[in-house]
Amino acid sequence: MKKIEVLGTGCKKCAVTAEQITTTAKELGIEVEVTKVTDPQIIMHYQVMSTPAVAVNGQLAHSGGVPDRKKIEAILKA
């Protein structure tokens, strides 16, 4: 079970990112738990400056925008 955090202060792009990760994971049959993190302290802790960003099991995996399908698959399969 992968614990995935979508980091962002709550704009539309963050919601889109979380949604796409959830649907892609379902299609690939990978079990994930997706949470949206809006707390600026946690975002600062990951040293992210442009959002949305994605962390997997506490490790930063992506930042700077909505990841495309290829990137999401790579994140989920890693």
Next chain:
Amino acid sequence: MLEIFTWLASWLVYDLGGFDPNSKLGSSLHFFVEDTSKIFALLVVMIYAIALLRASLNLERVRYYIQQKNRFAGYGLGAGFGAITPFCSCSSIPLFLGFTSAGIPLGITMAFLFTSPIINEVAVIMLWSLLGWEFTLVYIAIGMTVGIGGGILLDSLGAERWLKAFAAKAYQNAAESPQADQLAPVRPSLTLKERHEFARNELYEIVARIWKWIIIGVGLGAALHGFVPDDWFSDNLGSGQWWNVPVAVLAGLPLYSNATGVIPIMESLITKGLPVGTTLAFCMSTVAASFPEFIMLKQVMLWRLLATTFIILLINFMLVGWLINLLSPWLFSSL
């Protein structure tokens, strides 16, 4: 070269549509078709071209450049990068904390955030095509000055006292233990294909975000153009009483728009006799002082800092308005 859009609009509206060039509706429609076609054509070409060039510029590298410079160069760099860095307002908070936790003074970070909504490639392209290069240069100079001036003023007030505790702590930690031999983030080496992909995505994303603003902005500008008599403002408000400027700033406050929506309106306001400085003050107030964005900053600032920042911005806009009104006979011979 840009006359082609005037011809296009004349052909579509007068020849094909059969509207009378001297009627209010005909003149409004012509303005709308000419400006929207011109703006969209220019935007598509220019956004793509600029994105190709800046594909390898990212916030980590911007932060590193700013860190390397002394404080005073820092304000200029902060405002300058605020103007050229692709940046979405929803990233304000992470950017703010990223800069602060790297020990960059609050005023420099705020110079970046002040300038960012005022100057960007879309605003510059639109100003250039609608109001000419003189006006564009003055606009850029003003946007930079508002950012740099606001930043210096905040620092001279010692405004970092009014940061939220966790942000203040992150700033102090960085100031006390600077990472001496920090490495420059590597410049990503991009192939032409990667640059093209980046530029294409930027183009889609920006146009998807701003097309409705352009339609609304040009629509309002066109209505003003056709239905308000020339020199209406100077006839009714007088030309440039001092109180016009604060009124324009206050009028712009509740209007929440980005530069894209306001610039076509500016064009019409100026030709209807609103003084250039007053128009600019209105535009800046609409674009750079928006409540939704200020409320976001509440996550890292105490109320006191938020209020101080806001007031500094408003005073800056008024100063700009008065100054430009005073100078405009020398600055804009063509307007």
